[in-house]
Amino acid sequence: MLAQAHVHTERCSVQSPIASPQRKHIAQQIAILAVRSLYAELVLYPKPGLVSLRDNGSHVDMDAACFMRSLFSLRHYFRDIALAGAAGAEFNILKNLGIAAEQRMLKATKGINTHRGAIFALGMLSAAAGYCLSRDGVLTTTTVRQALISQWGQALAAHSAPDAAQYLSHGLQAAKRYSASGAREEAALGFPSIFELALPRLQQSLREGRSLYLAQIDCFFTLMAHISDTNLYHRGGAAGIAYARDVAQNFLEQGGTADPQWLHTAENCHQEFIARRLSPGGAADMLAATCFVQLCLEEFSATRIHE
Template sequence: MDATTFMRSLFALRRYFPQAAALGAQQAGFDALERLGIDAERRMLCATGGINTHRGAVFTLGLLCASAGAVLAQGGPCTPAALRAALRRGWGAALQARCARPRSSAGQRVTQQHGLRGASEEAALGLPVLFDVAVPALRRALAHGLAVRAARLEALFHVIAVLDDTNLAHRGGLPGLRYAQGAAANFLAAGGAAQGDASAQAEAIHREFVARRLSPGGAADVLAAACWVQRVCTD
């Protein structure tokens, strides 16, 4: 995984998100959204030679785009609350049923093994970590005068501290997940991204993660979604 595979993946996915929004506007069922997402994931893997660069974005941002399509088609303002309500109303039951399917991916197996809340369950609940943690943290940091990059760093650590990140659990087991959550909580308790040496502190945590083969990919997906919400929502 490098910059080249990311760019190839982005080009492979460039039509997917507007298509998801269009399905949401049509109030399409979850099966149609899922087929669209599976096809997008196939194109991504073909473009990257089998490397998973954006699977989380295909799932989470796809659902958010569909929710935005549904909200706008009904003439409502695109607010975080409206997005969340549209997601749960339109596809919450189907997402909950998806949780009961046989566990095939590494992330799904980890959720079952450790009793964690996976992506499908998180989405079925209306993405609570996104809307209750990430978006408020990002907005709060920006309102307090942090630069965009620092505000995103603050939001990322808020997410790492609470998310059942299956990528962390897959790499380091439950101890790895808890270690990462604790490191993020300590960073925030010390002042977070408002610290004078916040970048150096974050870099030190990064080096510890690398040494332990820990990658908070799930938290990164939530941060990307929070940036999207911040950009497209009117309130």
């Protein structure tokens, strides 16, 4: 893989890097957490307009089985990009790994875009986690964000700049048309929607005694209420995203999953989104990324790795 053959190892001299076998073990752990996070997003229900094990939401071209094939195709990608991050690889290395992963995804799904946004967001976070754990063996929200910005922030900012060659996907076309920010801009800033919005909401719901399932629902609606979801722009334009934000905000103002009627409300939202053909795929990607960060914190934050 590119991560193994072309990484610039001279950039790994910051502190003492993990020995190679241990680095591979950590990268495999990161990959497992990434796949678990994508699975958690898939099975969560109700997520208005989105595919779950219950139904296909607003989609006629994909179902849960398609997502499972996509997940399986990505398992080695997360390991390889975590290894590249641990080695301090330049952004082009990470980008090439992502492009190859996207090609494998499309082959597995027969051309259906199930996880393009997640390949980017969870890929960058996997690289950042690998980088942090290869330095001092401890991962925190602060160190992950610092790694993203210090190591790849400049390249990510350039990657998010308007460029006609980039606007191939529906999401990128929508971002250009509506001047909306997306995952690329988010990554360049260290994913503020994850670390300043979604993760605090997830952790707040957990502290208040709600289950992880309920906390993930609250997290999802929080993301939908705030982010510039290019998938919603593509399907519904400015009116579609305004509707989605209003629905999500109303759900949260009623108490989210603390409201005894939350499931009825959320299922009604789901049916309304289907009727309008709206699908907040960007919020789904950020939910998976938030779940990934939470899992990494649980797995690694109290662990110090030595040679």
